[in-house]
Amino acid sequence: MNKKSFVIKSSESKEFPISCDYSYKEENPKIVIFCHGFKGFKDWGCWNLVANYFVNNGLNFLKFNFSQNGTTLDNVNQISDFKSFRNNNYSIELQDLIRVINHIKSPKSLVKCNDLYLIGHSRGGGIACLATQYHPEIAKLVTWASVADFKERFPAKNELLKWKKEEIRYIINSRTGEKYPQDYQFYEDFIKNENSLNISKALMKFNGELLVCYGIFDQVIPKRDAFNMVNFSKNAEIISFRTNHTFGSKHPWDNTTLPLSLRELCDITINFLKN
Numbered sequence: 001m002n003k004k005s006f007v008i009k010s011s012e013s014k015e016f017p018i019s020c021d022y023s024y025k026e027e028n029p030k031i032v033i034f035c036h037g038f039k040g041f042k043d044w045g046c047w048n049l050v051a052n053y054f055v056n057n058g059l060n061f062l063k064f065n066f067s068q069n070g071t072t073l074d075n076v077n078q079i080s081d082f083k084s085f086r087n088n089n090y091s092i093e094l095q096d097l098i099r100v101i102n103h104i105k106s107p108k109s110l111v112k113c114n115d116l117y118l119i120g121h122s123r124g125g126g127i128a129c130l131a132t133q134y135h136p137e138i139a140k141l142v143t144w145a146s147v148a149d150f151k152e153r154f155p156a157k158n159e160l161l162k163w164k165k166e167e168i169r170y171i172i173n174s175r176t177g178e179k180y181p182q183d184y185q186f187y188e189d190f191i192k193n194e195n196s197l198n199i200s201k202a203l204m205k206f207n208g209e210l211l212v213c214y215g216i217f218d219q220v221i222p223k224r225d226a227f228n229m230v231n232f233s234k235n236a237e238i239i240s241f242r243t244n245h246t247f248g249s250k251h252p253w254d255n256t257t258l259p260l261s262l263r264e265l266c267d268i269t270i271n272f273l274k275n
Contacts, residue, residue, distance in 0.1 A: 004021070005022075006020050006110065008100065015095075016067035016068055016084065018064050018065065018099060019042070019064060019071070020062060021042060021063050022110070022111050023055045023062075024055060024111075025056075025060065028059060029114045030058075031059070031112070031113055032117045033062050033097070033104075033128075034119045034124075035124030035127050035128050036065070036066070037120075038123040039079065039171070039180065044251050045253045046253045046259070049253070049258050050266060051063060057266075062104065064096075066093045066096050066124075068088035068092055068093075069088065070180070072084075086168065086181035086182055087183060089185065089186045090130075090186075093123075093127045094130050094197070097128065097131045101135050104116075116137065116138055117141070118140075119269065120141075121143075122144070122147065122221065125143035125144060125145070126148070126199050128141060129141065129203055129206070132202055132208070133202045140208055140210075140272070142213065142272065143212050143229060144214075144265065145213070145214055145220070145221050145245050145246075145247070146212070146229065147199070149199060149200065149225070150190060150197055150199065155169075163184050169184075170182070203232035208235070210229070210230075210237075212226045212230055212237070213239050213268070214226035215240070215241050216243075241261050247262040249262050
């Protein structure tokens, strides 16, 4: 198995570089692009083990850091750039994924790209759904514990008014206790671009196959989101797992093997993508 790390440089002054890892075997004909979730990054928890598992089972695997997820090119494994984090929004993340897809499809790309599939975890699942509007060649899409409606994730009225007044709010990292800042522009950008950030509309237009996976003990995303995604779609199936939001994974992950739930998730996903 081989692994290449590379950076997609910005083409416009407002764009940030995107750090990518491509794990592959030359004989594998298909590639998966993986989108991490909120407060996550490409090397979070078990994601490196997941990449290796996919490659060893016939699917090349590209994972990347959303450009303003709080990591930097010098520190890709930790959220440390809080200025970047606070200025992130859904529109930026959607454009990041579009940039990644366009890059690997370009003639100059080092990535071998025949069939192209998307997997997204949590917030990354919603972003993956949105990207299918701009890349109809994506034949298969898999969501892992994905959000189905970004608008529902925003705070209620009083909290929203407080956020607007103070212009910033803080998200607590339950593992580290760190406070992650989030500007009110995050909400303003969503309202401004609500039509292009509507997951249900994107899935209604998606002509490919969708696999929706969720954990019945997920305390982050309600299971109704998984069922809503299926209802929005033309060709979808749903599978539940007796596990939590991260399918048994956590950060850091010091074990050399996947947790049982995550391995089962990978096996089912690989089977769906290959058959």
